[in-house]
Amino acid sequence: MEKKLIILIFTLLFINWHWFEPVSRKNKEGIKAYNEKQYNKALENFLSAKGIKPGSPELKNNTASALFNLKKYQEAFEEFSKIDPDKAGISASDFYYNTGNTLFRLNKLKEALESYKKSLILDPENIDTKKNFEITLKKIEKQNKNKKDQDKNKKKDKKKDEKYKNIMKYLNQKEKDQMKKQKKKTGNSKKTRDW
Numbered sequence: 223m224e225k226k227l228i229i230l231i232f233t234l235l236f237i238n239w240h241w242f243e244p245v246s247r248k249n250k251e252g253i254k255a256y257n258e259k260q261y262n263k264a265l266e267n268f269l270s271a272k273g274i275k276p277g278s279p280e281l282k283n284n285t286a287s288a289l290f291n292l293k294k295y296q297e298a299f300e301e302f303s304k305i306d307p308d309k310a311g312i313s314a315s316d317f318y319y320n321t322g323n324t325l326f327r328l329n330k331l332k333e334a335l336e337s338y339k340k341s342l343i344l345d346p347e348n349i350d351t352k353k354n355f356e357i358t359l360k361k362i363e364k365q366n367k368n369k370k371d372q373d374k375n376k377k378k379d380k381k382k383d384e385k386y387k388n389i390m391k392y393l394n395q396k397e398k399d400q401m402k403k404q405k406k407k408t409g410n411s412k413k414t415r416d417w
Contacts, residue, residue, distance in 0.1 A: 244271070245275045249271045268284045279306055283317070283320075286320070316341075322358075
């Protein structure tokens with residue numbers, strides 16, 4: 223009986239060990255704060271846990287997510303880029319979706335589009351990824367159209383500038399010719415002082 227009790231106690235301790243481990247506890251506190259939309263508190267807990275276990279892909283992913291929600295997109299992207307998607311603690315599809323959202327916020331649209339593609343390959347039924355893929359694609363097309371319009375306007379402006387330069391050149395030459403004619407009519411008379 224005593225032997226069974228000791229085995230039971232060790233089993234319970236082993237199962238609940240993660241409750242006593244500081245990394246796991248801080249991570250759970252961070253997840254709770256994150257779910258309550260207390261992103262600063264969540265980030266604080268995730269960073270505290272990362273201080274103890276810096277290589278944890280799950281903590282890196284959680285930290286990146288908190289940074290994203292705090293609108294610290296560059297820091298979030300840097301954190302995401304350190305993660306192996308297969309070890310992130312979430313599905314690879316969700317990982318690429320989150321990375322795509324971060325890149326979109328950084329206005330790195332082509333990279334975001336690639337990330338959304340990877341997500342869709344892994345989960346073709348994900349509606350949120352499809353929507354973001356379409357939004358990103360439209361934004362890229364709009365930027366390309368705006369660039370083409372700007373290039374056209376620059377060409378038009380350049381043609382106008384050349385036209386005005388030619389007109390000014392003509393007018394300057396005409397003015398010089400008129401001055402020469404006027405000098406010939408008046409001769410080389412000296413200017414008189416008017417005082």
